[in-house]
Amino acid sequence: MIARFAFSFALLLPAWAVAEDAAEKQPPNVIVIMADDMGYGDLSCYGATAFETPHIDALAERGVRFTSGYCSASTCTPTRFSLLTGMYAFRQDGTGIAPPNSPALIQPETKTVADLLKKANYETAVIGKWHLGLGEKGEGPDWNGELKPGPLEIGFDRSFLLPTTNDRVPQVYVDQSRVLNLDPADPLWVGRKKPSEDHPTGITHRDELKMDWSHGHNQTIHNGISRIGFYTGGHAARFRDEDLADRWVAESVAFMEQHEQKQPEEPFFLFFSSHDLHVPRIPHERFQGKTPLGFRGDSIVQLDWCVGELTATLERLGITEETLVVFCSDNGPVLDDGYKDGAVELIGDHKAAGPYRGGKYSVFEGGVRTPFITCWPGTIEPAVSDEVVCTIDLPASLAALADVEIPAGVAPDSVNLAPALLGKEGAEGREELVVQNNGNAFAIRDGRWKLHRHPGGQTRNLTVEQELANTKVPKLALFDLETDPRETTNLAEERPEIAARLAERLETYLTGGGQQR
Numbered sequence: 001m002i003a004r005f006a007f008s009f010a011l012l013l014p015a016w017a018v019a020e021d022a023a024e025k026q027p028p029n030v031i032v033i034m035a036d037d038m039g040y041g042d043l044s045c046y047g048a049t050a051f052e053t054p055h056i057d058a059l060a061e062r063g064v065r066f067t068s069g070y071c072s073a074s075t076c077t078p079t080r081f082s083l084l085t086g087m088y089a090f091r092q093d094g095t096g097i098a099p100p101n102s103p104a105l106i107q108p109e110t111k112t113v114a115d116l117l118k119k120a121n122y123e124t125a126v127i128g129k130w131h132l133g134l135g136e137k138g139e140g141p142d143w144n145g146e147l148k149p150g151p152l153e154i155g156f157d158r159s160f161l162l163p164t165t166n167d168r169v170p171q172v173y174v175d176q177s178r179v180l181n182l183d184p185a186d187p188l189w190v191g192r193k194k195p196s197e198d199h200p201t202g203i204t205h206r207d208e209l210k211m212d213w214s215h216g217h218n219q220t221i222h223n224g225i226s227r228i229g230f231y232t233g234g235h236a237a238r239f240r241d242e243d244l245a246d247r248w249v250a251e252s253v254a255f256m257e258q259h260e261q262k263q264p265e266e267p268f269f270l271f272f273s274s275h276d277l278h279v280p281r282i283p284h285e286r287f288q289g290k291t292p293l294g295f296r297g298d299s300i301v302q303l304d305w306c307v308g309e310l311t312a313t314l315e316r317l318g319i320t321e322e323t324l325v326v327f328c329s330d331n332g333p334v335l336d337d338g339y340k341d342g343a344v345e346l347i348g349d350h351k352a353a354g355p356y357r358g359g360k361y362s363v364f365e366g367g368v369r370t371p372f373i374t375c376w377p378g379t380i381e382p383a384v385s386d387e388v389v390c391t392i393d394l395p396a397s398l399a400a401l402a403d404v405e406i407p408a409g410v411a412p413d414s415v416n417l418a419p420a421l422l423g424k425e426g427a428e429g430r431e432e433l434v435v436q437n438n439g440n441a442f443a444i445r446d447g448r449w450k451l452h453r454h455p456g457g458q459t460r461n462l463t464v465e466q467e468l469a470n471t472k473v474p475k476l477a478l479f480d481l482e483t484d485p486r487e488t489t490n491l492a493e494e495r496p497e498i499a500a501r502l503a504e505r506l507e508t509y510l511t512g513g514g515q516q517r
Helices: 008-012 015-019 054-062 076-085 113-118 241-262 295-317 391-401 496-510
Strands: 002-004 029-035 064-070 123-129 158-162 189-191 230-232 268-273 323-329 373-375 383-390 432-436 442-446 449-453 457-460 470-473 476-480
Touching (some): 029 076, 029 295, 029 391, 054 295, 054 323, 054 373, 076 113, 076 391, 113 268, 113 391, 241 268, 295 323, 383 391, 432 496, 442 496, 449 496
Parallel strands (some): 029 268, 029 323, 064 383, 123 268
Antiparallel strands (some): 064 373, 323 373, 432 442, 442 449, 449 476, 457 470
């Protein structure tokens, strides 16, 4: 259901722009902004009170704010895989959290949302965190040569990447298909084993760290922070953590400016793949101390600034009303994810997952229900919607907006929810949705009902209150989200017919069926 409300921004728009149906317009520019590890309660427009996020709030005020917006997994690699391919990640082996030397998880034979939009003459770009592997199957990335296949082989014209995720090595940019500023005389090596006995790590050189690790992240040190994995060389190519957000914004602004100079008559697609709020959380110095929540809160404010810079660029270029902006997150929140950065101690009354239970790594709502906002001034009327939408649905929905036919077998799990994303009266969201963690826990939502399927016994169930608690959960658990949104009461024995029906539907998906198209 969509709740509409009047908002003063509409007064700034001409009447024809408000009334014009989206189908009669040219396909819009599209910017998908994906936050990293952001929970449902991490924005002021979703209830946060410890700080404000005015630029993201402005998107919500001018567009549709979804209360049942989901990512398809509670960790980054599978969600990003599904956003680009329109396919549940569990349908392909090896789509868990990608290691530093992972080959490309999306090989050229798999068509992506970027491939689809190029059929409508879109110029396409991905800027920011990748974490979907680079290089050939069985080989992985050639850090000192061409990093192919990668984004350029799956539909993107422009690619400027953090190749893995910043708690994993190496800390370099990949510009198109090569490491930026790499000196051939100082080759880059990335591996899983310590390259030498005296190689500095977070264990042996802990006194050199400016941010201590709490678990796991204790191998090669760069910029005073130890990481997962080992690397040597490439010193001229290495970046400073504090500068990531600024660089993503600069590259994105340059892409939009150059596009408008070269081909303003054609649309563009920009996937702005943020690293905020993922660990290590090291926002730029000008954002440090801006919130009472430490670096985690400061990273949210930094991301809000990024959104403001992107939307300000649209205004300056005169294309705000020609651009659909989608704001989402790759999974729910986590506090201690490997570093001692004050996130746990400074959380106070802030509820990162909002009213929901769980967080990153969990199939509870807190792990997969996240902020989801669509904004297209002049086309979308301000509203709040409780329709179920998911990041996996962006390929089919954006293809529909671009009037692109999706070939058989492409984006098989993506549903065209364009009317719902545009806030159309009476438009419906998904009937059912499957979500996963990084391993073998799954859940299926069908209306008010949600069934969890865990492997049984001890499972990692992260919550914002107790980050690394090993909680014993039943193999199957049924929840009524309408009366029990925190998923505290298992109704599997009380409503066995519903549990059995959803278990059968989930099994259909997990054994290769259930495709939506």
